[in-house]
Every structure is written in structure tokens, then in C-alpha cells.
Amino acid sequence: MPPPNTPEEGLISTTTLALRPLVQGESVSPVVDLRALEYESEIDENLICPICRLPLVSPMITNCDHVFCQKCIVQAHNLNPVCPVDRLPLKLVDETRTAPKIIHNQLDNLLVRCPNQSHGCSLIVARSLVENHVTRYCDKTLVPCPHPSCDKTVTRRDSGKGCLHYNVKCEYCEHTYEKADLEDHQDNQCTNRKKSCELCETEYVRHKQDEHVKECPEAEISCKFAPFGCTSQIKRKSLSEHARLCEYRVVGPVGEQMAELRAELKALQEKDQLKERRIKFLENKGFSVPTTNTSEGIADISLPENTAPTDPAPYESRDQYFLSLFETVEAKVERLSSALNEVEGRHSVMLFNETLPIKDQLTEIRSTLGVLGMHVRWLMNFRLQERGRVGTSTPNMSGSLVGTQDNNNDPTLSRHLSDTIREHPPRL
Secondary structure, three states: OOOOOOOOOOOOOHHHHOOOOOOOOOOOOOOOOHHHOOEOOOOOHHHEOOOOOOEOOOEEEEOOOOEEEHHHHHHHHHHOOEOOOOOOEOOOOOOEEEOOHHHHHHHHOOEEEOHHHHHOOOOEEEHHHHHHHHHHHOOOOEEEOOOOOOOOEEEHHHHHHOOOOOEEEOOOOOOEEEHHHHHHHHHHHOOOOEEEOOOOOOEEEHHHHHHHHOOOOOOEEEOOOHHHOOOOEEEHHHHHHHHHHOHHHHHHHHHHHHHHHHHHHHHHHHHHHHHHHHHHHHHHOOOOOOOOOOOOOHHHOOOOOOOOOOOOOOOOOHHHHHHHHHHHHHHHHHHHHHHHHHHHHHHHHHHHHHHHHHHHHHHHHHHHHHHHHHHHHHHHHHHHHHHHHHHHOOOOHHHHHHHHHHHHHOOOOOOOHHHHHHHOOOOO
């Protein structure tokens, strides 16, 4: 009996699964079944779905922070509308969302084996790239037969050989098979597919004899110093020992250096040929090619839009012609790139010139605010000092009354200090 709240195959209808929309980017009929992939290393427990116990596919996270495969949580919710982990009530549409990007990145970086591993593909690739590999590059992927009237499939490697769906006889067992299936038959099914090597007595598949000869330890091969004069034929298993005692081993390092120099010379020759083709292309376009003494560079040449070459057949081959077209497009792209850089520089200068007055105005406003603040502080300090003087110079009640009457009768007595300040305010 399956554990509670887990999806059982056959209990959930396809119409129920349609209640929850698919995550963006998930294909309705994926080419590669991510659940059936074989992973290269052990998977982190945090990336395992609690329901199907497989690495997450289109992960969804609930409000209670539990992550499930999208299809698993939909099927489990249809059986019981609770979270499969903590058993709390769960609303599928309102309380679930796509898992964070970091979880998707971790899942995409998992290393998996090609689904066509059983057919001979041994590539190990990131999970995010496995579908692209299978649909575009894997030689073992089945593709439609190139013949228009044939509705069968062949491997991508054999798609360029035409229709292979015709009967042929196996040369080892005399049985009849289709040409497209003959190799698989000779590898795995043919009763006479194995043969014993006469040298090392190792069994190998008959039609892969050439591959075995390249690896047979008893096969005789030439010494690695044969290009320098060694004529010995040594068994492959004794080759390293012979190389250690070979008389021509002293010239080995020199020969390796010469090989490196030859490779560098070949690369320089290819570059020289490329430059010659470019020069020929420019000459055929009617441009004057600058010499080393001219001050203007080739980058200053402006290629016309629809200028026909003066020579109707200026190229040695069709490849050179297409190469010249590619170089023309490349030159135009370079000019556009330089123009974009120039426009970007102009915009930067314009933006800088427009922001300078704004900065000056902001500086002026800050200085004005500083002066106003200084004035306010001076006035407040002066007011506080004035109040302090009034409080200390007040006599008792009787003396103050008499003094006030005398002051009123004395016209020569100076007025109150505040009146003087009102008439003659101080200057800062």
C-alpha cells in the first residue's frame, strides 16, 4: 500500500492535472524525461522531492516552505488537500508558487548522463543542457528518415546516409535485418558476433576489429622516434620500455621543438594568407590600400553599400568569396560599434555638462542655508543674553517703583536697549 497523500498511477485523471497551470518554460510534452535521468553523483537531500523521492522537476514551494515537484503536489493535493509534510490545510492556487531561483540553478547544474547511454552515448552534461544535447547534437538520437516516403526513424549519425530501411544479410549469421538495425544486431544479438584475437586471445566484436587492433597490447607498432630514424617494430605493451632505451631518444626533444616550430610556421602562413585575401578583397573593391608609411589606418576606409568588384572572378574559390563577404559584414559591424561608442561618449559629455549647473546651484543653496543658520543662532544667543541682563538688574519692589517714577521724570535718561536695537539693528 502506498504512503498517504502520495500520487498513485491511474487514480488521477488528466483533467484534474489541468487545474494547475504549468510553470513557465516547462514544455507540455518534454523530449527528455527528467525523472528517468541517471545522475552522475549523489543528490543533495534538499533537492529531493518528498513525494516521488527523485530530484525536483519544476519545483513549487508552499507557504509552509516545503518544496515539491509540480506534478507531484498537484496529484497529492487532489487526493487530500493538505501539505504532504506537515499535514496542514493547503490551497493549491493561493498558497503555492514557483520555487526560488537558487533552487532552479542548483537543479540545472546537476550532472546527468545522456538518455541515449544505452545506445552508446557516454556524454555527461548539466541537466539544463541535456535536452538541447539530445535534440540537436547527440548522434544516437532517433530522427525521422530523410526519405520523404519513409515514416520510420534512424539515428542522427546515419541520417545523412539516406534511407536505411531495406533488408540486408548479416555476414556473420546469414540472418536478414534492416540496414538501420544491422549494427545493433552485430553488437548485441548476433550469435557469431564475438571473435578471439590471434595475438592477445581477447574476444572482441567482429565488426570492431579495427578498433581492437589500435588497442591490442600484442600488436607491433613503430617506435615513437620513427620520424627521426628508428626502424624498430615493437609490441605496444613494450613501447614505453623501448622508448627509454632507444638510441634516437636524444633527438626526441629537438624533434618536438621542430614540430612546435612547424606548427607555429603553419599558423603564421595561414595568417599571412588571410591578410593577402583581405588585401585582394579591398583592391577588388576599388580601394587604395594604405602602406606602412601612411598615417591613415585601414579602419578609416568607408566601404560603399553597392559597389561591384571590378574583376568578375577575383577569388580563387567559393570559400574565399564567402570569406570576403563575411569580412565585409565584420567591417560594418566594427564601424557600427565605433559609432555607438562615439554616441555613448557624446551623451555622457552632454549629461555631465547639464549636471554641472545643477551642482553649482546646490552648492550655492547650501552656502545660503549656512549663512541663515548662523544668523538665527546669533539672534537666539543675543536674545538669551538680553533676558539674562534684565533678570539680574531688577531691584526690590519699592526701589523699583521710585526709580521708575524718577526715570519717567528724567528726559535725559536713555531709552530701553530693545528700542535702540529695533531702530538700529546690528550688522553682521
